[in-house]
Amino acid sequence: MKILMLSIFAPHFFNWTEQLRDSGHEVYWLDVYDSKSKVKQIDFVEQILGWRYKWDYPGRYFLKSKTPDITRLINIFNERNFQEQLEEQIRRIKPDVVHSFVMYLGGAPALPVMKKVLDLKWAYTAWGSDMYYYQHQPKHLKDMKETLAQMDYMFADCQRDYSIAQEHGFEGRFLGVFPGGGGFDLRGLDPFIKDKENRSMILIKGYQGLHGKCISVLEALQKLEMHLKDYRIVVFGAAPEVFKFVGSSSLKAFKNLEVYGKLPYQNLMELMGRALIYIGNSSSDGMPNTLLEAIIMGAFPMQSNPGGATAEVITHKKNGLLIEEPENPGQIAELIREALFNPEFRRKAIAWNSENIKPKLERERVKARVLKAYELIEKDL
Structure with a gap:
């Protein structure tokens, strides 16, 4: 079967697609934003890159950063249309199925x-806030309804999103429901x-913004200062915004608090493998990969539950909070x-x-x- 994947440049997508190695399927990937970077992890896939610009002229990135208005004008003539490129690739490849990742991308x-x-x-594969958040945005909802009506198959990282799609x-x-990037290499991760x-680390996901609500967790820690002296707290x-909050609040006096930006995957797994409690908090998400990682690494999970997605895995006060x-x-x-004082x-x-x-x-x-x-899918062809 010939499969044409439509996705942005994303680790979740690469991990998912790698599952198709040696499957007998011919796999193609059209990078919808055209990052132009070949991905070794999926070297068995024909990667359709470098399609967006007719002329990738010298100094384009410099011009874009210094004179965005001029760049926009040039791009009217220099930038290829995604729909035209997709149509061209469908004619060339003649795929049996097109597989889109993330509704609005x-x-x-x-x-x-x-x-x-x-x-x-x-x-179609739904990830994260793909269904839950964007169903409340009128423009996105209109596009979502029109698109869902044309789609033949759906994967999701939680049952909730299938219910939303049906609605x-x-x-x-x-x-079916699958982890967004496929499963985890337990044999490779167990040594971490x-x-x-004897764990004493509280590990916190530091996302803050449209969906991430790490600062609410940090404000909760301020209320518990006297109980936290014997714990290592890692964000x-x-x-x-999180760095700024820590630097301007009483947390800057916490000698046991460490705050990091993006970490390499192995470093994060090493932290997970030493964490007593893992806390992830957001107002919108699907099934968080970091929650699943915390579970397989033996940390006690505390996770937000937007739309009931997390409750598909965590039963409150049974196997987490x-x-x-x-x-x-x-x-x-x-x-x-409750988590700290109930070993x-x-x-x-x-x-x-x-x-x-x-x-x-x-x-x-x-x-x-x-x-x-x-x-x-192949049987339906």
Whole structure:
């Protein structure tokens, strides 16, 4: 089967696509934003790059940074249209299925072309806030409804998003819930799991902005200062707003607080493998990959639950704690206190997750399900 993937340059996408190596399928990737960078991880895929500009003239990036108005004028004549490029690649490749990743990046922009080739199967993968947040944006919702009505298949990282898609016009075949980037290499990650019985780190995802609500967690920590002296507190992936908040609040006096920007994957997994408690907090998300990573690395999970997505994995007060009010530092402080002062609860939750959730996230096990889903598409051709 020939599969034409439409996605931005994204690690989730590369991890997912790598599952198709040696599958017998011919895989093509049209980089919708044209990053022009070849990706070694998916070297078995024909990567369609360098298509956007007719003439990639010397000094283009310098001109773009210094004179954006002139660059916009030049691009009227110099920039190729995504829909035209997609149509050209469909004619050339003659794919059996087009697979779009993320509605408003790889889905809706392809709709005008897909309407012209109604005999071509169309699959879609929903990630993160793809459905949950953008259904509340009128322009995005209009595009979403029109696009969902044309799609034949859907993958998602949570059951919630399939329900939302059905509500807004998807009548195709749901192929299942999968981690956004496929499964995890448990054999490779297990060596990073340390100090199972003697952990003292509170690990916090540092996203802040449209969806991320790390600052609410930090405000909760301020309320618990007297209880935290014996713990190492680490914030990773911190947004600029988080650095600014820490520097201008009482947290700057916390000698046990460390704040990092983006970390290499191995470094993050090493932290996860030493964390007592993991906290992720946002107002909109799908199934957070970092939550799943915390589970497989043996950390006790605390995670926000927008639209009920996290509750598909975490049962509150059974195998973790759900943050239902992501912008309420008082509620978050109470949950942290509960996690800190109930070691038997933590122990049982971690044991349950390790026995019941972790094995299902093993990469080869997930890959087998993914390949079976693509086989279902192939049988429909």
